Amino acid sequence: MTSKGPEEEHPSVTLFRQYLRIRTVQPKPDYGAAVAFFEETARQLGLGCQKVEVAPGYVVTVLTWPGTNPTLSSILLNSHTDVVPVFKEHWSHDPFEAFKDSEGYIYARGAQDMKCVSIQYLEAVRRLKVEGHRFPRTIHMTFVPDEEVGGHQGMELFVQRPEFHALRAGFALDEGIANPTDAFTVFYSERSPWWVRVTSTGRPGHASRFMEDTAAEKLHKVVNSILAFREKEWQRLQSNPHLKEGSVTSVNLTKLEGGVAYNVIPATMSASFDFRVAPDVDFKAFEEQLQSWCQAAGEGVTLEFAQKWMHPQVTPTDDSNPWWAAFSRVCKDMNLTLEPEIMPAATDNRYIRAVGVPALGFSPMNRTPVLLHDHDERLHEAVFLRGVDIYTRLLPALASVPALPSDS
Numbered sequence: 081m082t083s084k085g086p087e088e089e090h091p092s093v094t095l096f097r098q099y100l101r102i103r104t105v106q107p108k109p110d111y112g113a114a115v116a117f118f119e120e121t122a123r124q125l126g127l128g129c130q131k132v133e134v135a136p137g138y139v140v141t142v143l144t145w146p147g148t149n150p151t152l153s154s155i156l157l158n159s160h161t162d163v164v165p166v167f168k169e170h171w172s173h174d175p176f177e178a179f180k181d182s183e184g185y186i187y188a189r190g191a192q193d194m195k196c197v198s199i200q201y202l203e204a205v206r207r208l209k210v211e212g213h214r215f216p217r218t219i220h221m222t223f224v225p226d227e228e229v230g231g232h233q234g235m236e237l238f239v240q241r242p243e244f245h246a247l248r249a250g251f252a253l254d255e256g257i258a259n260p261t262d263a264f265t266v267f268y269s270e271r272s273p274w275w276v277r278v279t280s281t282g283r284p285g286h287a288s289r290f291m292e293d294t295a296a297e298k299l300h301k302v303v304n305s306i307l308a309f310r311e312k313e314w315q316r317l318q319s320n321p322h323l324k325e326g327s328v329t330s331v332n333l334t335k336l337e338g339g340v341a342y343n344v345i346p347a348t349m350s351a352s353f354d355f356r357v358a359p360d361v362d363f364k365a366f367e368e369q370l371q372s373w374c375q376a377a378g379e380g381v382t383l384e385f386a387q388k389w390m391h392p393q394v395t396p397t398d399d400s401n402p403w404w405a406a407f408s409r410v411c412k413d414m415n416l417t418l419e420p421e422i423m424p425a426a427t428d429n430r431y432i433r434a435v436g437v438p439a440l441g442f443s444p445m446n447r448t449p450v451l452l453h454d455h456d457e458r459l460h461e462a463v464f465l466r467g468v469d470i471y472t473r474l475l476p477a478l479a480s481v482p483a484l485p486s487d488s
């Protein structure tokens with residue numbers, strides 16, 4: 081599809097580009113502007129709008145399209161409003177201008193992760209409302225802050241609040257990842273983020289000496305053990321074509337800290353690791369493994385967790401799950417190929433699943449390179465619009481799932 085001039089641009093694309101220009105970029109997102117944007121959109125669409133301040137300055141905006149049968153549980157469409165930082169010098173276009181090139185690619189931070197999805201939800205609801213539809217189940221759209229830094233001042237708090245329980249969510253959709261092939265990836269579980277800092281203490285002294293028991297030597301041993309484990313998991317993934325990235329445990333060494341001068345042996349050094357633990361791992365045994373690598377390195381080597389998710393959940397992807405049945409039926413009817421996978425990263429879906437709500441991670445972008453968090457993050461307007469079509473089919477099906485035992 082070739083690009084149209086601005087006067088011919090699809091209004092859904094225009095709204096998408098407007099949202100992309102709001103600078104909700106970490107570490108200082110302009111959440112006020114995002115909330116105002118959704119309030120205004122709610123007004124235009126005739127949707128209920130509720131603001132829940134889960135922490136000072138951290139507002140969850142809830143837009144609601146009531147269903148015809150209030151006894152049924154609702155459909156929750158979640159998206160986060162924050163985006164990750166940019167390295168502006170590596171971008172072909174200003175990442176907050178939402179520039180559209182002559183082919184129709186829209187360049188912006190958040191184009192894939194996940195401002196596209198927020199607008200696709202809204203535009204699908206708009207279309208269905210304009211066509212005069214009503215569905216039995218209520219549809220709530222939640223726009224949440226803070227996901228990109230862990231969701232601790234966003235969804236993690238929101239799911240504990242009475243306002244969340246009052247939504248009576250029976251099923252949720254949240255973000256997925258683009259797929260470069262013709263297929264669409266859908267995520268039914270997630271790896272658990274474990275952020276681990278290993279601190280090593282040892283003998284300080286003059287750096288000209290062969291000092292024994294130094295912090296660096298012991299830290300080196302732990303780093304070796306963990307990177308050997310990384311290599312093992314990588315080989316396991318490489319050698320088995322049936323395994324996807326989310327099915328093995330990954331780890332990266334992301335920070336090294338310590339030292340004051342070239343010629344002073346420091347008494348303390350630390351290494352930080354980002355583990356993503358596969359859902360089928362025995363968590364207790366895995367933690368013991370980490371502890372034993374530290375112990376094997378010598379005295380004075382300890383670890384602490386900056387993040388340690390312990391509640392991985394799996395949403396069934398067979399017809400025993402009526403939500404999956406409805407979701408996959410629509411995709412089949414639309415001739416979309418689905419690739420069910422475990423999310424390699426972490427999303428707010430982990431909090432939603434942990435309070436007992438089945439959830440899928442889905443960002444309808446096929447034939448699209450995976451550019452989330454990358455330079456030149458972009459999405460073709462035709463792929464974006466196709467996503468609106470997909471939600472326009474998914475929402476009626478999900479919001480019409482007949483009464484379930486869990487609804488009463």
Ligand code: MET
Pocket residue numbers: 227228229230231273387425426427
């Ligand atoms: C682990 S906190 C979540 C932040 C981000 N979504 C990630 O997966 O890294």
Ligand SMILES: [Zn+2]
Pocket residue numbers: 160193194227255
């Ligand atoms: Zn995201």
Ligand SMILES: [Zn+2]
Pocket residue numbers: 164193228452453
């Ligand atoms: Zn992200």
